[in-house]
Amino acid sequence: MKLVILYLLVFLKGFSPIQLTEEPQDLNSYSYLILDKDETLSIEGVLVSNDFIDLENEVKNFGINNDVVWLKYSVLNNSSSETKFFYINNPSLDSLQLYVASEGEVLKQYSGGRLEDYNSKPIPSKSIIFKIDLPQGQVSDLYLRVKSVNKKIITSTISNRDFVEGLINNENIFFGIFTGVILGLFFYNLFLYFSVKDKLYLIYVIHTVLVWFAQSSILGFTQELIWQDSVWLNLRSGVIFSSLVSMVGIWFLRVFLSTKSFIPKIDSGFYYIYGVYFFILINAFFFSITVSYQTLLVTQSIVVLYVLFAAFSVLKLGYRPARYYLVAWSIFMLGIFLFVLSEMGLIPTNNLTAYIMPLGSALEVVLLSFALADKINILKKEKESEQLERLRVLKENESLIREQNTLLEDKVRLRTDELEQALRNLQNTQSQLVSQEKMASLGQLTAGIAHEINNPINFVSSNIMPLKRDVADIMEVIEFYRNTANNEFTPESIKKAKRLEEDLELDYVLEEVDQLLKGMEEGAKRTVEIVKGLRLFSRVDEQDIKKVDLHDGINSTLILLNSSIPGKIRIVREFGELPMVECLAGKINQVFMNIINNAVHALSDHIDEINDPKIEIRTKSLGEAVVVEINDNGPGMPEHVRQRIFEPFFTTKSVGKGTGLGLSIVYSIIENHKGTLEVETEVGKGTTFIITLPIYQSTSKYE
Numbered sequence: 001m002k003l004v005i006l007y008l009l010v011f012l013k014g015f016s017p018i019q020l021t022e023e024p025q026d027l028n029s030y031s032y033l034i035l036d037k038d039e040t041l042s043i044e045g046v047l048v049s050n051d052f053i054d055l056e057n058e059v060k061n062f063g064i065n066n067d068v069v070w071l072k073y074s075v076l077n078n079s080s081s082e083t084k085f086f087y088i089n090n091p092s093l094d095s096l097q098l099y100v101a102s103e104g105e106v107l108k109q110y111s112g113g114r115l116e117d118y119n120s121k122p123i124p125s126k127s128i129i130f131k132i133d134l135p136q137g138q139v140s141d142l143y144l145r146v147k148s149v150n151k152k153i154i155t156s157t158i159s160n161r162d163f164v165e166g167l168i169n170n171e172n173i174f175f176g177i178f179t180g181v182i183l184g185l186f187f188y189n190l191f192l193y194f195s196v197k198d199k200l201y202l203i204y205v206i207h208t209v210l211v212w213f214a215q216s217s218i219l220g221f222t223q224e225l226i227w228q229d230s231v232w233l234n235l236r237s238g239v240i241f242s243s244l245v246s247m248v249g250i251w252f253l254r255v256f257l258s259t260k261s262f263i264p265k266i267d268s269g270f271y272y273i274y275g276v277y278f279f280i281l282i283n284a285f286f287f288s289i290t291v292s293y294q295t296l297l298v299t300q301s302i303v304v305l306y307v308l309f310a311a312f313s314v315l316k317l318g319y320r321p322a323r324y325y326l327v328a329w330s331i332f333m334l335g336i337f338l339f340v341l342s343e344m345g346l347i348p349t350n351n352l353t354a355y356i357m358p359l360g361s362a363l364e365v366v367l368l369s370f371a372l373a374d375k376i377n378i379l380k381k382e383k384e385s386e387q388l389e390r391l392r393v394l395k396e397n398e399s400l401i402r403e404q405n406t407l408l409e410d411k412v413r414l415r416t417d418e419l420e421q422a423l424r425n426l427q428n429t430q431s432q433l434v435s436q437e438k439m440a441s442l443g444q445l446t447a448g449i450a451h452e453i454n455n456p457i458n459f460v461s462s463n464i465m466p467l468k469r470d471v472a473d474i475m476e477v478i479e480f481y482r483n484t485a486n487n488e489f490t491p492e493s494i495k496k497a498k499r500l501e502e503d504l505e506l507d508y509v510l511e512e513v514d515q516l517l518k519g520m521e522e523g524a525k526r527t528v529e530i531v532k533g534l535r536l537f538s539r540v541d542e543q544d545i546k547k548v549d550l551h552d553g554i555n556s557t558l559i560l561l562n563s564s565i566p567g568k569i570r571i572v573r574e575f576g577e578l579p580m581v582e583c584l585a586g587k588i589n590q591v592f593m594n595i596i597n598n599a600v601h602a603l604s605d606h607i608d609e610i611n612d613p614k615i616e617i618r619t620k621s622l623g624e625a626v627v628v629e630i631n632d633n634g635p636g637m638p639e640h641v642r643q644r645i646f647e648p649f650f651t652t653k654s655v656g657k658g659t660g661l662g663l664s665i666v667y668s669i670i671e672n673h674k675g676t677l678e679v680e681t682e683v684g685k686g687t688t689f690i691i692t693l694p695i696y697q698s699t700s701k702y703e
Helices: 002-013 043-047 161-196 199-219 221-225 231-256 264-286 289-316 322-343 351-488 491-504 506-538 550-564 585-604 662-672
Strands: 018-020 029-035 053-056 061-064 068-077 083-088 095-102 105-112 128-133 139-147 151-153 156-159 546-548 570-574 581-583 614-622 625-632 676-682 686-694
Touching: 043 095, 043 105, 043 139, 061 289, 083 161, 095 128, 105 128, 156 161, 161 199, 199 221, 199 231, 221 231, 231 264, 231 289, 264 289, 289 322, 351 491, 351 506, 491 506, 546 550, 546 585, 550 585, 550 614, 550 625, 581 585, 581 686, 585 614, 585 625, 585 662, 585 686, 662 676
Parallel strands: 018 068, 570 614
Antiparallel strands: 029 053, 029 068, 061 151, 068 139, 083 128, 083 156, 095 105, 095 139, 546 581, 614 625, 625 686, 676 686
C-alpha cells in the first residue's frame, strides 16, 4: 500500500520512476533546467526548483555555449545490487557533478568529465562513468550538473559493470579498426613518398595523421592514450586538429587537382578559407574555445560545399583524377553535414551521428588513397602514351637521321671521290710538271751537249776521208821513191836510205798510221751514234704526236744508259716486226729510260747474288697495238710494294737515291697514250713490265 502511494505521488509530480533491474536501462525520461553561465545555483536550490522541463524519449542538444545544464532523473532500484554504473555517451563533456537524492536530501555526490583526473575514474577509459550507490526498493532522484564548452548532448545508461565494459570494448574495437586503417594508409603512402619523391604523398600522409588526431580527439581517445592529464589539450585538441586537418585537406586538394592551373579564380578563394582557419586556431589558443568551435562548425559547412564546387569545376575541364576525389569528398561531406547538424541540434543524436565523422574520415582517406592510385595510373598511362609518342617521334627522327646520314654519306662519298680525284689530278699534274720540267731540262741539256759535240765531230768526220786520201798519196810517193832509188840511187845512197827507213821503222809507221785512221773513223762513227741517240731521246721540240719506230727509242735509251750498266749485266734484245707507232717519242723514251734504269738498279744491288744477271727486252705486234716487255731476273717485289709502286713519291730506295716519281710518271704517260702498263713480279724470280700501246692515237689508221 505504501509503494502504491509512492507511485501516485511521483506520477502527480511528473514521470513515473525508471525501474532498474539487472538489465541495462537507458535514461530516456528526464527533466532539464538551463542556467546562464553567470548564475550560480547550489544543489539545494535545484532540489526545490519548479523550473524543470520534462522530456521523454528525446535526445536534446543543449547547444555549444557556456551555459550550465541540470538534468533530473527519477529511478527505482529493483535490482539485486545497490551498486550501479551511470554511463554517459559523450566523452567531450568538460565537468559533471552527479547528486543522488531521496525525499529532498542529497545522499551521495560524484564528480566526472574529461577534465577529471584520468586515474580517478571508476573504469579508466575516455568515457564518462559514475559508480553510484542506489538504495534498493526506493525511488531516487539523480541530479546531473553539466558544464562544457562543447556541445551538450547527454545520453545516459544505468547498468552493471560488465555491460559498461562491453560498451567500452566495442568502442575500442571500432577505434582499433579505424586506427588500423589509418596506420595502413599512413605507412603505405609514406613508403610511396620515399619511393617516388612526390610531395602529394607527403601531404596525404600529413592529412592522414591529422585525421586520426582530429577524430581521436572528438571521440576522446587522445585523452585516454596520449595526454591523460593535460586539461589544456583536452579542451582544445578537437578544435585545433579539426582546423589543421581541414587546412591540409585543402592543400591536398589544390595540389591533387592542380586548381591553380585549372581554376585560378576559384583557387584564390582558398586563401580566404585559410585566413578563417587561422582565426579559429588563434582564438582557440588564446581566447574563447566556444567561439572557435562555433566558427569551425559554420566554416566546415561552407568549406565542404566550396571544395565540392572546385572539384566539380576541375572535372568539367576533363581532368579525370577529379572523379575519385569527388566520390571521396562527397562521403566526407555527408559525414560533416550530419555531424554539424547533430552538433547544432538540428537532427537527433544517435549512434550513426555519433560515429559518422570517424567513419566518414576513414572512408575519405581510403578513397583518397584510391584517388591517388587512380591518378598514378592515369599519369602512368599518360606517361606510357607520352613515351609511345616520344618513341614514335624518336623512330621518325631516327628514320630521318638515317636518311639524312645516308644522304650525307652519299654526299661525303661523292665529295671524297671528288677530292680523291682532285688529289690524283693534283699529284698527276705535279708529277707531270716535275716530269716535264725534268725532261725539259734533260732534253735541253742533252740537246745542247749533242749540238756542241756534233760540230767538232762533224769536223773530224769530214776530215778523215781527205786525210786518208792524202796519206794514200804520200804512201804512193814513198813507194815511187823506193822503186826509183833501186834504179837510180848509188849503192851508198840506197844503203843510207834503207838505214834511215830502219831507224824510223817506216813500215811500222805506215801500218800504225793506217790503224790510227781506222780508229779515228770508228770513234767518229761511235760519237755520231751517241749524238744521234741523244737527239732521238730528248725530242725537245717534238710536242705533237708522230709516227715513231720504238726500236730506235729503245736502242737510243740503251746507248745513253750504256755507261751506267755494269759489265756483268747482259742486255738481250728480242725485237719483233713492229709498225710505226703514233706517240710522243720523248715521253715514250722516258718510259723506257725509267723502267730499264730501275731494272739496272735492281740487278746492280744484288749482282753478286745472281748467276746470270740480264735484262730482256721483247717487242711484238698485236693487231691494233704493240707490246713491249722489259724483264729482269732480279729479286722481284713483295705484294705490298707492288701495290704502291705507281703512287707518287713512293720509293723503296734510301734517302737521296730516289724521288718516288719515276714509275708514277711512267704510268701517267702510258695512260695518256691510252695504253696499259702491267707488272708481273715474284720475290726471288724477277719483275716484268708489260707496256701495251695502241698503234694509232689521233690520226686515222688508213691515213
